[in-house]
Amino acid sequence: MMTGRFRVRCPGCGNVTDINTDIPCPKCGNTLAPMGAEIKLYRMGSPIGVAIGFGVYIDGQPCGHIGNKETVSYSVPFGTHNVRMTAGMSRKCVDMTLTLTPQAPVGYLKAHIKPGFISNTVVIEPAMPQDMPL
Ligand SMILES: [Zn+2]
Known part of the structure:
Protein backbone atom coordinates (compact mmCIF):
# COMPACT_ATOMS: atom_id res chain seq x y z
CA MET A 1 0.00 0.00 0.00
CA MET A 2 1.38 3.35 -0.99
CA THR A 3 1.54 6.14 1.52
CA GLY A 4 3.02 9.59 1.49
CA ARG A 5 3.08 12.16 -1.20
CA PHE A 6 3.18 11.36 -4.90
CA ARG A 7 3.55 13.26 -8.10
CA VAL A 8 1.17 12.08 -10.80
CA ARG A 9 0.59 13.05 -14.38
CA CYS A 10 -3.11 13.35 -15.20
CA PRO A 11 -4.04 10.70 -17.80
CA GLY A 12 -6.66 13.09 -19.13
CA CYS A 13 -4.93 16.44 -19.60
CA GLY A 14 -1.28 15.84 -18.68
CA ASN A 15 -1.32 18.26 -15.75
CA VAL A 16 1.30 17.31 -13.13
CA THR A 17 0.07 17.40 -9.52
CA ASP A 18 1.39 16.35 -6.10
CA ILE A 19 -1.20 14.27 -4.25
CA ASN A 20 -1.41 12.32 -0.99
CA THR A 21 -4.90 10.97 -1.59
CA ASP A 22 -7.25 10.52 -4.53
CA ILE A 23 -8.32 13.94 -5.75
CA PRO A 24 -9.89 15.36 -8.88
CA CYS A 25 -7.41 16.91 -11.30
CA PRO A 26 -7.45 20.68 -10.65
CA LYS A 27 -7.46 21.27 -14.42
CA CYS A 28 -9.88 18.73 -15.91
CA GLY A 29 -11.58 16.95 -13.01
CA ASN A 30 -10.26 13.47 -13.89
CA THR A 31 -9.59 11.42 -10.76
CA LEU A 32 -5.93 11.42 -9.78
CA ALA A 33 -4.90 8.40 -7.73
CA PRO A 34 -1.73 6.40 -7.02
CA MET A 35 -1.22 3.97 -9.90
CA GLY A 36 0.42 0.94 -8.28
CA ALA A 37 4.10 1.42 -8.99
CA GLU A 38 6.43 4.16 -7.87
CA ILE A 39 9.65 5.79 -9.06
CA LYS A 40 11.59 7.52 -6.31
CA LEU A 41 13.88 10.02 -7.95
CA TYR A 42 16.58 11.71 -5.91
CA ARG A 43 18.53 14.63 -7.26
CA MET A 44 21.89 14.49 -5.53
CA GLY A 45 23.33 17.70 -4.15
CA SER A 46 25.74 19.44 -6.47
CA PRO A 47 27.53 22.78 -6.40
CA ILE A 48 27.03 22.95 -10.18
CA GLY A 49 23.78 24.36 -11.40
CA VAL A 50 22.24 24.43 -7.93
CA ALA A 51 19.71 27.04 -8.98
CA ILE A 52 18.71 25.14 -12.12
CA GLY A 53 15.57 23.06 -11.90
CA PHE A 54 15.92 19.67 -13.53
CA GLY A 55 13.06 18.88 -15.89
CA VAL A 56 11.81 15.32 -15.51
CA TYR A 57 10.42 13.30 -18.42
CA ILE A 58 8.83 9.91 -17.88
CA ASP A 59 8.16 7.95 -21.07
CA GLY A 60 8.77 11.16 -23.00
CA GLN A 61 6.10 13.10 -21.12
CA PRO A 62 7.05 16.22 -19.12
CA CYS A 63 6.54 15.52 -15.40
CA GLY A 64 7.54 18.71 -13.64
CA HIS A 65 10.81 19.87 -12.12
CA ILE A 66 13.00 18.68 -9.29
CA GLY A 67 15.16 20.97 -7.15
CA ASN A 68 18.67 20.47 -5.79
CA LYS A 69 18.77 17.67 -3.16
CA GLU A 70 15.07 17.04 -3.65
CA THR A 71 13.42 13.61 -3.79
CA VAL A 72 10.16 13.16 -5.66
CA SER A 73 8.02 10.02 -5.71
CA TYR A 74 6.32 9.52 -9.06
CA SER A 75 3.28 7.31 -9.13
CA ALA A 104 9.11 -5.07 -7.30
CA PRO A 105 6.84 -2.01 -7.37
CA VAL A 106 9.33 0.66 -6.34
CA GLY A 107 12.23 1.89 -8.46
CA TYR A 108 14.98 3.97 -6.86
CA LEU A 109 16.97 6.37 -9.02
CA LYS A 110 19.48 9.07 -8.28
CA ALA A 111 20.60 11.82 -10.62
CA HIS A 112 23.59 14.09 -10.74
CA ILE A 113 25.03 16.58 -13.15
CA LYS A 114 28.27 15.91 -14.99
CA PRO A 115 29.96 19.08 -16.19
CA GLY A 116 31.05 19.23 -19.81
CA PHE A 117 33.00 21.67 -21.96
CA ILE A 118 29.98 22.74 -23.97
CA SER A 119 27.04 21.68 -21.88
CA ASN A 120 26.34 19.67 -18.77
CA THR A 121 24.92 16.17 -18.81
CA VAL A 122 22.47 14.72 -16.34
CA VAL A 123 23.39 11.18 -15.32
CA ILE A 124 20.64 8.99 -13.87
CA GLU A 125 21.70 5.84 -12.05
CA PRO A 126 20.00 3.07 -10.07
CA ALA A 127 20.01 3.75 -6.34
CA MET A 128 19.47 1.82 -3.12
CA PRO A 129 16.72 2.79 -0.66
CA GLN A 130 19.39 3.90 1.82
CA ASP A 131 20.73 6.40 -0.77
CA MET A 132 17.51 8.35 -0.37
CA PRO A 133 17.62 11.21 2.11
CA LEU A 134 14.00 10.70 3.21
ZN1 LIG B 1 -6.37 16.61 -15.80
Missing part, protein backbone atom coordinates in the same frame (compact mmCIF):
# COMPACT_ATOMS: atom_id res chain seq x y z
CA VAL A 76 3.25 5.29 -12.36
CA PRO A 77 1.52 2.18 -13.72
CA PHE A 78 3.30 -1.18 -13.59
CA GLY A 79 5.47 -1.78 -16.61
CA THR A 80 8.63 -0.47 -18.20
CA HIS A 81 9.35 3.24 -17.94
CA ASN A 82 12.02 5.50 -19.32
CA VAL A 83 13.23 8.34 -17.11
CA ARG A 84 15.06 11.29 -18.58
CA MET A 85 16.07 14.63 -17.11
CA THR A 86 17.22 17.92 -18.49
CA ALA A 87 19.23 20.63 -16.72
CA GLY A 88 18.37 24.13 -17.82
CA MET A 89 19.14 24.53 -21.50
CA SER A 90 21.00 21.24 -21.68
CA ARG A 91 19.14 18.33 -23.27
CA LYS A 92 21.97 15.88 -22.64
CA CYS A 93 21.06 13.00 -20.40
CA VAL A 94 22.19 9.50 -19.59
CA ASP A 95 18.69 8.23 -19.06
CA MET A 96 17.40 5.10 -17.31
CA THR A 97 14.84 2.47 -18.18
CA LEU A 98 13.32 0.41 -15.42
CA THR A 99 10.60 -2.21 -15.13
CA LEU A 100 8.23 -2.18 -12.17
CA THR A 101 6.12 -5.20 -11.26
CA PRO A 102 3.80 -6.12 -8.37
CA GLN A 103 6.78 -8.08 -6.96
